[in-house]
């Protein structure tokens with residue numbers, strides 16, 4: 001293909017809808033965390049766009065850091081094993097941490113990370129998930145800030161990939177089934 005849009009079946013959430021929701025959540029977070037100097041932790045790679053847009057929309061002083069976690073590999077199903085590809089550069093001890101995540105599917109990635117950050121001594125750990133897919137949840141995660149609830153379809157774009165591709169699409173979309181069928 002010569003254009004990532006060629007593999008798209010339909011758009012699920014437009015860039016405008018994403019921006020407006022992210023601003024809405026950022027306004028609430030800016031109130032909730034006033035005076036707390038939160039540490040925003042993006043879960044790479046998927047949360048790259050969510051973090052970029054969200055951090056700019058937050059109006060209070062906030063630090064940002066990144067942790068690269070992988071559980072999907074090349075498939076559309078979670079492997080259940082979380083691999084740390086790259087760790088934080090910040091000591092979270094005593095910090096108010098807000099995890100910024102693109103999507104909660106099985107919940108395994110976030111259940112692991114929330115636990116891990118609490119074990120490292122964070123003063124508090126909360127979650128902002130741009131997308132939630134309740135149909136596939138197997139692990140319990142308390143999500144304080146939630147963007148969109150989506151149906152059980154494999155979505156890409158705005159940071160989300162299929163086999164490392166389509167992250168650079170500027171909105172959330174559903175791939176044409178033939179792209180991943182038979183894999």
Ligand code: PRP
Pocket residue numbers: 043044045046047069070071072073078101102103104105106107108109110160161
């Ligand atoms: C995806 C997504 C979330 C996680 C959600 O990451 O970005 O981090 O899976 O799935 P779960 O709730 O079932 O754990 P992935 O492992 O594909 O790595 P990536 O962010 O680098 O794409």
Ligand code: MN
Pocket residue numbers: 043044045046047069
């Ligand atoms: Mn991810």
Ligand code: MG
Pocket residue numbers: 046072160161162
């Ligand atoms: Mg992925």
